[in-house]
Amino acid sequence: MKYLDEYRQRDSIEKVAAEIARLNTRPWTIMEVCGGQTHAIVKYGLQQFLPAAVELVHGPGCPVCVTPLEAIDRAIAIASRPEVIFCSFGDMLRVPGSDRDLLSVKAAGGDIRIVYSPLQAVTLAEENPDREVVFFAIGFETTAPANAMAVFLAREKGLRNFSLLVSHFLVPPAIESICSAKNCRVQGFLAAGHVCAVMGYEQYPPLARKYQIPIVVTGFEPLDILEGVMLCLRQLEEGSCRVENQYARAVERHGNLPAQEMVRQVFEVVDQNWRGVGAVAASGLRLRQDFALFDAGRRFCTDIIARADTSGCISGEIMQGHKKPGDCPHFGNSCRPEKPLGAPMVSSEGACAAYYGYRRQEPANEH
Amino acid sequence: MNIDCPLPADTGEIVRLGHGSGGELSQRLLRDCVFPHFNNSWIAQGHDSATLPPATGQVVFTTDSFVVTPLFFPGGDIGRLAVYGTVNDLAMSGARPLYLSCSLILEEGLPLDTLTRVMSSMGAAATRCGVQLVTGDTKVVERGKGDGIYINTAGIGVLHESFTIEPGQIRPGDVILLSGDIGRHGMAVMARREGLEFDSPLQSDCAPLHRPVQNLLDAGISIHCLRDLTRGGLATALVELAETAGREFLVREADIPTCDAVRGACEMLGLDPLYVANEGRFIAFVPADQVESALAVLESDPVTVGSRAIGTVTGGDRQQVILQNALGCERLLHRLPGEQLPRIC
Structure with missing residues (x-):
């Protein structure tokens, strides 16, 4: 398959691995930010291509993982209402809330639909004018433009039965939160390629300077990740702390400007609670006042008491x-x-x- | 042989509760929509059960139920699945399929034309497989309590082999053959169900497997075990067999064929083709010295073109499946905890 197979070839991977081994002189800890990268690393066993002294640690870039307990509980409360068709990406259905998950709401009769795009939820709202269609809008900067587009579209169509339950997160503030922690052991970052495809990477040079840490915008295929590690390692060994772009085939410095503009028009930046991590300043999005009509949180006024996560999950x-x-x-x-x-x-x-x-x-x- | 289902003129009639009452409406339904497609002497007798002639060889018996949505998908439909699915279960014992039953659970409101199309497709599929649909039943459930049509088929076949084909026969050193590329059925159904459009249309692999199995047996291949890949895909079939047989398998990911359309769709949706459903693929465990002749036999049948050797049975006693990827890295395959869920981004 073109554009993928060439990034999964053993000989090209071994070449980059050899270069990494040549560059490496001492132990380094590098964090890959995105969960998609984590999966590729584990699935393809990429650690075996790295010297023992180079450790990859896994970052916060899993949108499902960081969605706070109270957002899941709110989703469960809304999805349980008989007038609601609750639309979600498949991943969210099995995430445990305080006492159950969305799949068990579905099993108990809740009308929960797995969709692949928020635009499918808009269509459902059009087709079901007597039902309330709620889309669980979660994710990072990658999913925000499509969610913003769905709200625009719903407004254009004059839909009064469509809303978003928003739980959006921004990546750069999370990186800053990790860098500024006292016990931070991360010495270099592989930034999430898809987030940067939307947002560009102009937000990163100030972070790299402030925390004296190299940041490499990196893709998701095995070869991408090893190249990202190589670029990061080269900087670490040289003592540099620049922002580099390994994923140039998908990412431009300024990102996707029309997508950013759409997100800016629909959402505003707010403090956000990250599950397991806590509150991070200016790290989330919520619908602007102009779009309050489409805010499921306001529409359904669910009283959710934020509970402590007692599951034992770390x-x-x-x-x-x-x-x-x-x-x-x-x-x-x-x-x-x-x-x-x-x-x-x-x-x-x-x-x-x-x-x-x-x-x-x-x-x-x-x- | 033409196995297309003819499209009857739309009469606008629908299934009513009375069609399942056993009365006049039931009779008309069978006479108009079902019997014309199951044309054989047993159906013509009109008894509650079919009296079958004595069989030579061991009798093999199986059953399966079919609940697919949508009823018609690229490359197949629920009627064809209901015949091939049960025929394939028989074939996996090495049996020659002979007779099928057909139980229908119809939802009130189903257009009779849809039922006729499905029955016509079942009849054509049975003809293709050389099996007779000899007995059946029809029930109707209220609107909203079914999904159009549910079909159960049971099947009877006979075994002529002197050896048995079963997980207990799997031996260290056996080679695992896969009868073609994987994931077509699951992705074709998902694409149709979700309204996903791809540049190259995906067709279900839905096909009967008794003929390639018979060809292998006729060629003298000592098949140790067969398993058709259905729900849960290749990975689940391998894990189940490793556990049942108490053996360890080593499978090479790079040797598992997937077509570009399936790979592309899976990449996009975040699904693993190893776990995507198939309806016309099987794995065969054969002695290492018969691999070449077995592959040559499979290559000669259109249903199994593209068969490959994908792995071996090791001497290990851990009941597990090790998957070696193209980079040489190994991991364990296991069952999915539930449905495979598409990822977010």
Whole structure:
């Protein structure tokens, strides 16, 4: 398959691996920000192409994992209402809320539909004028433009029965939060290529300067990731801290300006609570006042009491790179994909799901 | 042989609750929509059960139910699936399929023309497989309590081989053959169901497998085990067999054929083709010294063109499937915890 196969060839990967080995003189810790990258690393076993001194730690870029408990609980409350058709990406359905997940709401009779795009939810709203259609708008800068587009479209069509339950996150503030933590051990970042395809990478040079840390915009295929590591490592060994773009075939410096403009018109930046991590200033999006009509949070006035996450899931530590899935006593024991304690075991971008799904041997029994 | 289903003129009539009552309406439904397509002496007898002639060889018996949405998809329909699915289950024991039953659960409001199209397709599929649809039943459920049509078929076949084909026969050193590219059925149905459009249209692989199996047996291949790939895809079939047989398999990902359309659709949706459904593919475990002749036999049948050797049974006693990827890295295959869910971005 063109544009993919050439990034999965063993000989090109081995060439880059050899260059990494040649450059490397001492231990380094590099974080890949996006969960899609984490999955590629684990699925293709890329760590085996790296020197033992180069450690990859997994970042916060899993939109399902960072969605706070209260957002899931609110989704469950709205999806349980008989007049609602609740539309979501498939990943969200199995994420545990305080006492159940969306799949169990569906099993109990809730009208929950898996969609591939928010525009499908707009069509559903048109086709079902006597029902309330709610789309669970989650994700990073990558999904925000399509969600903004859905709101525009709904307004243009004069739909009064369409709304978004918004739980949007911004990546650069999360990187800053990780860099500024006292116990941060990350020395270089592979930034998320798809986020940068939308937003560009002009937000990163100030971060690289402030925290003296190299940032390499990186793609998702095995060769992309090893090239990202190589560029990052070269900077680390030289003592540089620039922003580089490994993923030039998809990412331009300024990103996709019309998409950014659409997001700006529909959403405004707010503080956001990241599951397992806590509040991060100016790291989320919500609908602007002009679009309040389309805000499911306001429309359904659900009283959700923010509860503490008592599941035992250490997602916060996993997503900030402090720990790896194997460090969690529940991993593969009381926490498995069929009965997850937390989102990282559910999502196709969650680190725990990657480690469990692509495991090379069965995990040991619970300690 | 023409196996297309003829399109009857749209009469606008629909299934009513009375069609399942056993009375006059039921009779008319069978006479007009069902019997013309199941044309054989057993159906003509009009008994509650079919009396079949004595069989030579061991009798093999199986059943399967079919609930697909949409009823018609690129490359097939629920009627064809209902015949091939049960024929294939028989074929996986090495049996020659002979007779099928057909139980219909119809939803009130289903257009009779749709029923006729499905029955016509079943009849054509049965003819293609050389099996007779000899008995059946029809029930009607209220509107909203079904999905148009549910079909159950049970099948009877006979075994002529002196050896058995079953998981217990799998031996270390056996080679695992795959009868073609994977994932077509699941992606074709999903694309149609979700209204996804791809440049190159995806066709279901839905096909009967008894003939290629018979060809292998006729060629003297000592098949140790067969398994058709259905829900759960190749990965699930391998894991189930490894566990049942108590053996370890090593499978090479690079040798598993997938067409560009399936790979592209899976990449886009975040699905793994190893877990996507098939309706016309199987894996065969054969002795290493018969691999070449087995592949030559499979290559000669249009249903199994593109067959490949994808792995081996190791000497290990762990009941697991190791997948080696193109980069030489190994991981375990396992069952999915639930449905395969498309990713977000």
